[in-house]
Amino acid sequence: MKGREFKDAMYDGLSKLLKALSNPFRLEIIEMLSQGEKSVEGIVQTTNLNFANASQHLQVLKNNNIVKSRKEKQYVYYSLVNNEFLSLYQQITKYAIHEIAELEKIMNRQREDNKALNAVNLDELETMIGNEDVLLLDVRPAIEFEFGHITGAISVPMNELMTQLKGIPLDKEIIAYCRGPFCVLADEAVKLLNEKGYHVRRLDEGYPEWKVKQLEINQ
Amino acid sequence: MKGREFKDAMYDGLSKLLKALSNPFRLEIIEMLSQGEKSVEGIVQTTNLNFANASQHLQVLKNNNIVKSRKEKQYVYYSLVNNEFLSLYQQITKYAIHEIAELEKIMNRQREDNKALNAVNLDELETMIGNEDVLLLDVRPAIEFEFGHITGAISVPMNELMTQLKGIPLDKEIIAYCRGPFCVLADEAVKLLNEKGYHVRRLDEGYPEWKVKQLEINQ
DNA sequence: CTATTATTCAATAGATTTATTGAATATATT
DNA sequence: AATATATTCAATAAATCTATTGAATAATAG
Known part of the structure; x- marks a missing residue:
């Protein structure tokens, strides 16, 4: 050749x-x-x-x-x-979010509309995990939670959030997360809980990003 | 929205x-x-x-x-x-080379044909740089060398290699590099120098990959 | 001012991608 | 065996992408 x-x-x-x-x-x-x-x-x-x-x-x-x-x-x-592909996909989306001005703008507007602008990133989350006063809330459908979730999270799917409000403590700092940076479930959860008086922020990424980060740490 | x-x-x-x-x-x-x-x-x-x-x-x-x-x-x-895009591009190519079986096969055949199979990677290169017995050879066109090159390399463009053979010492270990993993200039250099009795290997990546790695180290 | 060189523009035909539709296949249920 | 469900297949038209061609533009050199 x-x-x-x-x-x-x-x-x-x-x-x-x-x-x-x-x-x-x-x-x-x-x-x-x-x-x-x-x-x-x-x-x-x-x-x-x-x-x-x-x-x-x-x-x-x-x-x-x-x-x-x-x-x-x-x-x-x-x-x-495989996870190698998952990691590549995340690197591409990360670039797009941070380096393509138009996408960054659209994302900021979305987060602004949903009071989810002050998102927590994975590094910050790490320092919060294990803290008694922090509640990690997985708002994806239950089946996705079962396939894997961030250690310590509880599952309250977005479409059940209203009916399960009583189970969520008002005095804790709540971090809601879902599928990833493009997923709007956590935005909706932040908006809803915010209006009910909860202290809540979203994770700026999602479960798959956390998973890939764990893989990198443990390798 | x-x-x-x-x-x-x-x-x-x-x-x-x-x-x-x-x-x-x-x-x-x-x-x-x-x-x-x-x-x-x-x-x-x-x-x-x-x-x-x-x-x-x-x-x-x-x-x-x-x-x-x-x-x-x-x-x-x-x-x-910008360099952020360059880094993304390199992550994509790296994935392709290592995870797409067909591409890996084509690449191995190319390197085999050109006696460039035992390539040096960037980590190995780092331990060799500064070694008196190692000569780093940039075989890209001179203009590209001028825009930037690996520290310590000398420029001998591939199309001048034959005429400049006398300047290349036979007793040193030579590492040839060019534009990146898809660039064939270093393969050709390895093949030619090998036939002339030189001890030569190629860098498996190229100048841009080295540059991005330097940026990551110094950040 | 004219000719030359480097680049872009505009139009077009052929190739590829995509959504839609309805039929075909495969497995499970009755 | 007959029916229902999940998925794929095949055909097609519309949309998009690409290479090619020749003309247009812009800057320089003579």
């Missing part, structure tokens, strides 16, 4: 990976799968995609080694191929 | 960045610009693109805040927008 052919082959392969990532729906699917495996139906429920379309996007991700699948009964469960 | 609109806006913005990156020629342009600024003609010379096409790809990169340009006389000089 001549030098030119080699370069072409490498850039071709790299661009195929990036092409597979360069679609907003597929990015959203990746975020969903970074919470744990999901059936196609699970994907359909939390995105605006129909079955055939979701399946098609999942094929693209699978053909590019971004997700893998296993079949159980009539269901096909998809999940991210 | 409703939660759904927010998510859509963020994933849209992120996918636009990735779309701008998902073209093999644009990736090659990025690698060229990570050596320092270049005029459109400079890009045309080292890629297989014609002027209009190169200019078009450069516009795409510019519109997505990946490169910036300045005009001097009749020339337009393009460069990467």
Whole structure:
């Protein structure tokens, strides 16, 4: 293989990976799968995609080694191929949030609207964990909490927050978190709890980011 | 802005960045610009693109805040927008090389063909720098060496290697490097020098990777 | 002022990507 | 066996991306 052919082959392969990532729906699917495996139906429920379309996007991700699948009964469960990919995805989103001015602006407006501007970051969270006066609140759906959650968190899914208010102490500092920086569940939780008089902030990232950070610490 | 609109806006913005990156020629342009600024003609010379096409790809990169340009006389000089982007690009390529089996295979074959399999990595290089018996050889074009090079390296552009052989000592361990992991200049240098009896290996990455590593160390 | 060089613009055809639709397949339930 | 459910497949039209071509612009040199 001549030098030119080699370069072409490498850039071709790299661009195929990036092409597979360069679609907003597929990015959203990746975020969903970074919470744990999901059936196609699970994907359909939390995105605006129909079955055939979701399946098609999942094929693209699978053909590019971004997700893998296993079949159980009539269901096909998809999940991210490994933590290395998850880490790469997070590095890309982190860059986008901090270096693309337009995205930074949109994000600030979203957080402002939901009184979630003074978010806690993962480093700050670390110093707070174990503190008796801090309550870590996971507002994702229960199934995602079961697949994995930040140590010490309690699960109160966003759609049950109103009915479970009595279980949440008014005198603690509450940190709400969800799927990641693009997830709005924690924003909604902050807004709602704030109006009820709670002292609450959101984590600026989510469970998958915490998980990757733990992996890096323990390696 | 409703939660759904927010998510859509963020994933849209992120996918636009990735779309701008998902073209093999644009990736090659990025690698060229990570050596320092270049005029459109400079890009045309080292890629297989014609002027209009190169200019078009450069516009795409510019519109997505990946490169910036300045005009001097009749020339337009393009460069990467900042080191944060350079670092992201390198993280993506690093993932591709190590986690995409097909690319890893192609790369190993390329290195095997050019006797460059036992490459030195940046950590190993660090322990060798300053050693009197090690000669660090930059085989990129002279202009790229001038824009920046690894401390202590000497410049012998690949196309002058044959004529400058007498200046290269036979008794030293030689480490050749060039633009990065996809660059074949160092492979060719290893092959040529090897056949002439030199003790030579290549750096598995290139000058831009060394530069980003220095930035991280000094921050 | 004219010619030359570097770059961009504009138009277009071909290739690729995507959403939609309806049918096909596979597994479980009755 | 018949039905229901979950998923994939196949075909297609619309949208987008890309390379090519030739013209337009801008700066310099003669």
